[in-house]
Amino acid sequence: MEAYLERHFRSALGRLGAPEDTRVEFEIPQNSEHGDLSTNVAMALARPLKKSPRQIAQDIIGHLELDNGYVRLVEIAGPGFINITFSKTYLIDQLRVVLDEGATFGRTATNEGKAINLEWVSANPTGRLHAGHGRQVCLGQAIANLLEWTGGKLTREYYFNNAGNQMANLAKSVHVRYLQELGDEIELPEDGYRGVEIVDIAKQMVAEFGDGKRAAPLSFFQSFGEQANFASIQRTLERLGVHHDVFFNENSLYDSGAVETTIREFKERGLAYEKDGALWLKLSEMGEKEDRVIVKSTGEPTYRLPDICYHRNKLGRGYDQIIDIFGADHIATIADVLAALRALGYDTERIKVIIHQMVSFVSGGELIMFSKRSGGAYTLDELIDDVGVDAVKYFFNMRSAGSHLEFDVELAKEQSEKNPVYYVQYAHARIASILRFAEQQGLDTSQVEQADLTVLDHAEEHALIKVLLRFPTVLSRSAASLAPHHVCEYLREVAQQFHKFYHDCRIVGSAPEIQSARLALTLAAKRVLASGCTVLGVTAPESM
RNA sequence: GCGCCCGUAGCUCAGGUGGAUAGAGCAACAGCCUUCUAAGCUGUGGGUCGCUGGUUCGAGUCCAGCCGGGCGCGCCA
Structure with missing residues (x-):
């Protein structure tokens, strides 16, 4: 209907001598008394045509030749709106189309043929998903579905890191919990993971190996913990019907030499320099606040470097669009990554980043506290147990991503x-x-x-x-x-x-x-x- | 101190490119079931759109500056 009206309005505007680039757009009025569609084109033309909006509207209507019986009423209202009311014939014909389209009604070609990569969840296997993760999980799932309903060809991707500090920490934590299960008097390190799942993992190890792994290397505890955590994450995602096509391991960026290549290019372009034994990226010359370390003095890269390489990798895979979903707590890294990519000559227009704000869980007017590092975490599984899969998904998608979300567990639970x-x-x-x-x-x-x-x-x-x-x-x-x-x-x-x-x-x-x-x-x-x-x-x- | 997000009805939140008397849900109040699910429908009340300026014929929407809240600002991710 909009396309049909736009054609006729354009031809009417042509006869009035309106500028070629005039935008003719229709919106659905909030007030049903203002018709089914409305345009403010006459008001927008008041200045260039040097006439009153209502007069222009009158002129447009005078030149309009709507001939298919789909429009019942065209009228001028308010300061110069042109309001259009559909005919019954139009409604009936369109309902016929809806019925004929059956289950495919609603699908459009907006993203037809577009190859889109959507990356989300991407939680490292250091623990299970907590309730706060739910927002990203559900948001990503709905966005993926939306993109497919509009014709997009989607790759659902999960990026993870099973090396580095966090995983070393996991190894230590699992190790200590294992020894504790065996009766040793030993304290969890200050920065250890305190989640109950680590204790469960330790119990599982005792059941499986008894005390036979006392002398096992940390790498053993790390890999056991990683597998257990990943299995747990997968089970939770499965409960929500969330699937990924690609699990991208950060390590592969080292194995393939991508990290080395990127470091070399930064150096060649004069975008990196050594200081205090570390390698710094000249972000200050890329429009960012200050320079950042990309390789620590220990020789290990910081997260920033593989992040850049990972996005290079995605850019190289030929997607028309690359979408990342991040929580607001990761906001700092994005600008750096994009700036670095631009410095390497990439067009970052294809990358879209969705930042969603944090979630607070409320019950009976009281805030439920949770923290990943504390044993009293509220897990996503518990949330699903409490309110059910449907409420979880609906509630997490109910608010715009940019707004802080208050999740009322009491209300979600209520069957009313x-x-x-x-x-x-x-x-x-x-x-x-x-x-x-x-x-x-x-x-x-x-x-x-x-x-x-x-x-x-x-x-x-x-x-x-x-x-x-x-x-x-x-x-x-x-x-x-x-x-x-x-x-x-x-x-x-x-x-x-x-x-x-x-x-x-x-x-x-x-x-x-x-x-x-x-x-x-x-x-x-x-x-x-x-x-x-x-x-x-x-x-x-x-x-x- | 700097960056990003938010500030709209008692509460939780919507408000496509600036446009018509600023909306919804819940809560409050008043009604509606002998017939297809009352987990429903109808009606009423409720607002200086954080504040102050600016741009505009017109600002919740754009710009600037304040105030308040969240998240970041690491050789953690």
């Missing part, structure tokens, strides 16, 4: 109308129930899609069709802005409008032709709800 995830799921279950009831009444619901839809005349029927028609736009806009929270808001609207329709319009038991048409509309609503839930990774239950 207060809980937004149930509101959406209930609408779907209610529809399923209506269709079952219709079957019980001897109706063949598989035939209703063919119904004559022109009998749909009720205002709530039309309102529901309009909401359903927005679905593809909602998905493509959410995908473009990498913001799944719009989908949550939209699904709430669909559910709400369905409930209004249900309240006002008797479905089963009304006149046969109306009954069929309403069942067809109901079916369309069910599919949109189900598809929207699928994008969020939330189930759409047949009954509740």
